[in-house]
Amino acid sequence: MDEKTEELRDIFIDATGSDTVTERQEEGPGSLADEPSGDPARIRELIGQMRDRYEFTSPLSDETLETVVRAFFDDADDAAIAERIDADAERVFDARMDLHLLRESDTADAAVDLVALRKLLVEDASVADCVERLDADEETVRHYARVVETRLEATRANDRFRDEFAELLTDEELSDRMAQDAREDGLREATEDIETDVSF
Numbered sequence: 001m002d003e004k005t006e007e008l009r010d011i012f013i014d015a016t017g018s019d020t021v022t023e024r025q026e027e028g029p030g031s032l033a034d035e036p037s038g039d040p041a042r043i044r045e046l047i048g049q050m051r052d053r054y055e056f057t058s059p060l061s062d063e064t065l066e067t068v069v070r071a072f073f074d075d076a077d078d079a080a081i082a083e084r085i086d087a088d089a090e091r092v093f094d095a096r097m098d099l100h101l102l103r104e105s106d107t108a109d110a111a112v113d114l115v116a117l118r119k120l121l122v123e124d125a126s127v128a129d130c131v132e133r134l135d136a137d138e139e140t141v142r143h144y145a146r147v148v149e150t151r152l153e154a155t156r157a158n159d160r161f162r163d164e165f166a167e168l169l170t171d172e173e174l175s176d177r178m179a180q181d182a183r184e185d186g187l188r189e190a191t192e193d194i195e196t197d198v199s200f
Contacts, residue, residue, distance in 0.1 A: 038168035043069055046164055050099060054153060057146075058095040060085070068095045073169040097146050100154040100162045106147050112136045118148055 047062045047069070058065070064085050071081040078089040078096070085092070096102070107114060112134045120130050130141045154162060 038070070040066060043165065043168060046161055047099070050161055054098065056098045058091065058098045060087070060091070060095055065095055065099065068092065069099060069101065069165050070169060072096065072099075072101045073165065093143075094146075097150040099165075100150060100157070100159070101165070102147070102150060102154065102162075107151075110144060110147075111140050112144050114144065114148065117141070117144055121145060121148060 043066050044062050047065050050056075051062070060068070067085050068081055071084055076084065078092040081092045082089045116134060117130065120133060125133070127138055127141055127145075130136070130145070131138050134141065
């Protein structure tokens, strides 16, 4: 240790009262970036309430459904969510419908006339009737019937569950915008005044 270093060491000891340069670092409280946003317990509680209230199609566990909710509000598409939970996109779609997590793309450029489909569902038309009258294949009819049914359920619940998920997982401004988008999407008009249960 040269003279200059010794001088600096003496100044350090005088200033700190210790000859230990480094001390053991204690674990800090962490940061928001290290922890998942939202309250996991509350998210799963909401999922449980929905499971009790509605007939879920998805066989996924509540833990996996929580991942779906989080990924949805991270703006992940169905393919990305499917990869995240090791499932296929169709299973993700079913999970989103169970959770009232509709996207604008679910109704934009729909392959069938949603207003006409809604009227047929109100009339309790069969899948075969819908296929014939809408000039669509059975898979397409079933897909959009599920979207219509989900929009109806969400409307009757006043979009409560989606709004609560959004409040937990997005900032206030984005939450308000997403809630407004959900209420103003094109399918709202197509499902107004439906008073029937739809199950294909």
